[in-house]
Amino acid sequence: MSPIPRHLLDVGDLGPDGVAEVLRVADSFVEVGHRANPKVPALRGRSVATLFFEDSTRTRVSFETAAKRLSADVLSFATGSSSLNKGESLRDTVETIEAMGIDAIVIRHPSSGAPAQVARWVQSCAVVNAGDGWHQHPTQALLDLYTVRQAFGGGDEGTERISGLRVVIVGDVRHSRVARSQVAAYAGLGASVTLVAPPTLLPPSLEGWPIAGVSHDLDRALRSADVVSLLRLQAERGSGQCVPSLREYTACFGLTARRAATMEPGTIILHPGPMVRGVEIASEVAELPSARITDQVTNGVAVRMAVLFLVLGQGTTEGSDHG
Amino acid sequence: MGEPAAAAGAVLVQGGTVVDATGERRADVVVAGGRVQAVGLDLTAPPGAHVLDAGGCVVTPGLVDLHTHLREPGGEESETVETGCRAASVGGFTAVVAMPNTDPPLDSAAAVRAVLDLARAATAEVAVAGAITVGRRGERLAPMAEMAALGVRIFTDDGAGVQSAGVMRRALEYGGALGVTLAQHCEDASLAGGGSMHEGSWSSRLGVPGIPGLAEEVMVARDIALAGHTGTRVHFLHLSTARSVDLVRRAKADGVPVTAEAAPHHFALTDSDVSGYDPVFKVNPPLRSQHDVEAIVVGLADGTIDAIATDHAPHPPESKDLPFDQAPPGMLGLETALSLAITELGLPLRQVVGLLSWRPAAIAGLDVASGGEQGGPVVAGSPANLCVIDPVATWTVDPSALASRSRNTPYAGRTLTGRVRHTLFRGEPVVVDAVAQR
Numbered sequence: 110m111s112p113i114p115r116h117l118l119d120v121g122d123l124g125p126d127g128v129a130e131v132l133r134v135a136d137s138f139v140e141v142g143h144r145a146n147p148k149v150p151a152l153r154g155r156s157v158a159t160l161f162f163e164d165s166t167r168t169r170v171s172f173e174t175a176a177k178r179l180s181a182d183v184l185s186f187a188t189g190s191s192s193l194n195k196g197e198s199l200r201d202t203v204e205t206i207e208a209m210g211i212d213a214i215v216i217r218h219p220s221s222g223a224p225a226q227v228a229r230w231v232q233s234c235a236v237v238n239a240g241d242g243w244h245q246h247p248t249q250a251l252l253d254l255y256t257v258r259q260a261f262g263g264g265d266e267g268t269e270r271i272s273g274l275r276v277v278i279v280g281d282v283r284h285s286r287v288a289r290s291q292v293a294a295y296a297g298l299g300a301s302v303t304l305v306a307p308p309t310l311l312p313p314s315l316e317g318w319p320i321a322g323v324s325h326d327l328d329r330a331l332r333s334a335d336v337v338s339l340l341r342l343q344a345e346r347g348s349g350q351c352v353p354s355l356r357e358y359t360a361c362f363g364l365t366a367r368r369a370a371t372m373e374p375g376t377i378i379l380h381p382g383p384m385v386r387g388v389e390i391a392s393e394v395a396e397l398p399s400a401r402i403t404d405q406v407t408n409g410v411a412v413r414m415a416v417l418f419l420v421l422g423q424g425t426t427e428g429s430d431h432g
Numbered sequence: 433m434g435e436p437a438a439a440a441g442a443v444l445v446q447g448g449t450v451v452d453a454t455g456e457r458r459a460d461v462v463v464a465g466g467r468v469q470a471v472g473l474d475l476t477a478p479p480g481a482h483v484l485d486a487g488g489c490v491v492t493p494g495l496v497d498l499h500t501h502l503r504e505p506g507g508e509e510s511e512t513v514e515t516g517c518r519a520a521s522v523g524g525f526t527a528v529v530a531m532p533n534t535d536p537p538l539d540s541a542a543a544v545r546a547v548l549d550l551a552r553a554a555t556a557e558v559a560v561a562g563a564i565t566v567g568r569r570g571e572r573l574a575p576m577a578e579m580a581a582l583g584v585r586i587f588t589d590d591g592a593g594v595q596s597a598g599v600m601r602r603a604l605e606y607g608g609a610l611g612v613t614l615a616q617h618c619e620d621a622s623l624a625g626g627g628s629m630h631e632g633s634w635s636s637r638l639g640v641p642g643i644p645g646l647a648e649e650v651m652v653a654r655d656i657a658l659a660g661h662t663g664t665r666v667h668f669l670h671l672s673t674a675r676s677v678d679l680v681r682r683a684k685a686d687g688v689p690v691t692a693e694a695a696p697h698h699f700a701l702t703d704s705d706v707s708g709y710d711p712v713f714k715v716n717p718p719l720r721s722q723h724d725v726e727a728i729v730v731g732l733a734d735g736t737i738d739a740i741a742t743d744h745a746p747h748p749p750e751s752k753d754l755p756f757d758q759a760p761p762g763m764l765g766l767e768t769a770l771s772l773a774i775t776e777l778g779l780p781l782r783q784v785v786g787l788l789s790w791r792p793a794a795i796a797g798l799d800v801a802s803g804g805e806q807g808g809p810v811v812a813g814s815p816a817n818l819c820v821i822d823p824v825a826t827w828t829v830d831p832s833a834l835a836s837r838s839r840n841t842p843y844a845g846r847t848l849t850g851r852v853r854h855t856l857f858r859g860e861p862v863v864v865d866a867v868a869q870r
Contacts, residue, residue: 200753220755221639222709242757244639289639312636313644 113419116228116236120247120290125297129268132255134415135408141178142411152181155212155421160202161187161239162218167382167406168239168248172215175413181421184211203227207234213421215239221286235420243284248416249381250290252409254298256401257336259408260377272299275321277330279305279362280340280389281348283312287381288340292318305330306362309351327362331372338379339364339389355388362389369394377401442469443861444477445854448486448820451782452493452808453790461491463816466859470812482861484854486820492785493808494526494556494817494855495770496792498615498693499590499669499741501762502528502558504550505543506535511746511837513547516766517554518870519744519836521862523766524788524852526817527557527806528744529796532568533591539563539574544582555862555870557806557817559796561586564603564614570594573603580610585797588615590669593651595621601658608664613691613795615667618651618676619643619717628757630703630718638707640756643718645673652676656683659690667795668692670743672717674727681736691795692731693741696765696772699728701842711752711759712842715745718761732787733779739792740784742769746838764841767834772843774823774850781823789819805858816859825851827866835868 112127123131141147157176161169169185176183186206199218206214213235216224221242228236240246254271262270276295282288282304295302296319304311305324315323324330331337342348342358352358359365364378369391378390378400386392395402442464450459450471460475461468469478477483497520503511511519513530520528530547532538538547544560551558562579566572568589576587587607593616594600600616607614624647629635631642652668656679659666671677671692680692697715702722705713713719731737745762752759773784793799793807800807805815828847831839855863862869 220757223755313631314633314636316633
């Protein structure tokens, strides 16, 4: 039984076994990335469409690089270049793309739930959520787990080392799809998650969230953290009204050099990007060896290769020749 | 509110139990010339009468919907006065109050007259609710006296609440002299701000911006204060939260002139139904928590909430195929309201019918005591607006079989108990054996 669902909409859909499988497959693709010709024929003849309804550079490029390294054909649609600006509905766009024989749709959309709706509309396409509204960004959480495992476990040791880690997620949880995916992903592997934010940047209800707690005191939370994961203040989603000023936000919730110096040795810093230096993270902190932000980007390609490979590889005979 | 347009042929409703505000009794009903001619046991059909079997059924005054969006003018792709009234008939309604959030809005005598004209040939009585403010913008009072002169008894900016307490106070003071009721869609825009579903554990998990119950409750509380101060009656549209029900219960105990309605979806569905992001479950006020649903049921049972009103809100399929936050709110209600009330509330049938017939008729000023022709009682000489209900029949909701022009019912595939068998409007059998006759 494959632990990989047909669509990847929510990181919770994978379950611990599915997450472990993604990370295991990503290990072999990290190695591919180091080759002179970083390409394998695993998805030759398959086609992947990236459908981005929201500005994004890193996630779209990361997915497209991943698909190309697997030798898939890549079609890129973005608002501004597609018929979406001509009044065509999301449903018609998706049905049109599927009618072209595309095997997987990687979708980013500003509306929470849009990928779930797309998954209901398609017949045979796989749908991979590249971020929907405030809801989910599953591959971001997976690449975070990969990076954490690399830092604390090394190599391809499985996911046991993540269990028991103390993860502190700082910032605009309310508007963050990254946080929603991270909480599910970390907690699913047994890590202990603490959210740190002012009340106005927390979701209205945390009922049912698998977290250890909530804190409004970053200084205290940093003293017992193995992983500090920062979130961007999402001004475009209205977080500007949730804090009096960026200056006050930084004073209370920014990872300043002074705060970074109080962290235990071995604590790592993650940021999903794009960073706003000087707001949630000081420039010099982003350059510390404990900041694994560049690793996250590198690992992102391998993790997305694994996701595309597993989602598209089901039921095909090409499944075993990726190494 | 005039006499029946045409004297319909005689009808004998045979073998049922008459249920109205005065009680219930086994009786046949003879109807002719648009009026009830006789109510009694074992009546003989007049020559040439259409005999409608009511065996095992209850015969009630026609249902009255305080909250219908007929969409005409401006939204004819969703519904028209004709199709909306046909849906009403199938649902057992013989009168609907048409909401003014059309395009253009019903904020002038001319606009009201146009809808009344369209309703002349319809299969249900259409009472128009006029807008409180010009363009429903919440700023300047609409010409309420001019509209009241055409028979408008209810004013509302439904779709939005009147945000300014000062404007609402003025509207209540002005409307008080006209003897009309002001109906409020209670939603403080600064608290609701861009939300698409109930704010709570589900919205937090789904990442959907929420509309807190608080957005409704602060306006309910405000308008209770305004109604108490001005003495003008406020009717609360589609109450959806437990706290709103409590506020109204206390206001009534204090003698404040308020009434309230609740929509079937606020006792038949919860915010967990939104978990699949299907916009057919998007409605405003949003589907609330289980706790709120339970409070609505209690409020209906103890009389705090006076009426069940459908908030029938048709939308064309393409608008419900949009991403959740982009889709318009609203769901169909006319053809399922009675069955949902029978199925979900666990109340005696007579109480359910009261919530759907004579109590809303009185709120709308359509009852006999107000000079209207709705809400019964079913006695000789009364207007023949009747509904024949089979209280034990079960049926499964099939969107494609609805009489409405739209298909956006959230109950597709749901099996319900209780069904309208026949509807008589001004003596004419407009629905026979659950089938619309025209």
